[in-house]
Amino acid sequence: MVFGANRFHFVALKPDIMDMVAPELAKRESDVSRLQAAIESSALFYTAMRSEGVAASDVIGAELADAESGLSSEKRVTIYLAP
DSSP, X not given: OOOEEEEEEEEEOOXXXXXXXXXXXXXXXXXXXXXXXXXXXXXXXXXXXXXXXXXXXXXXXXXXXXXXXXXXXXXXXXXXXXX
16 A cells, blocks of 8 residues: 555553553454554654654554545554553
8 A cells, every 4th residue: 555644643542541452452463563563664654753752662553544635645644552
């Protein structure tokens, strides 16, 4: 998939929320590892994360949404982080 991102939003989950999602994260450990590796190997994601001081190992999920422009090649990205 090729796309541009016009906005990154980083959301650090609170400990009580992490407790709720921990069982699902345990089931999807390999998926999370692949996501972290993909993010780390993407210049677009890597640069955005470095500018915010976020490490790929903190990432537990990501969401892509269409940008306000309506262009399918442009996305808003939300990155979910472990506390």
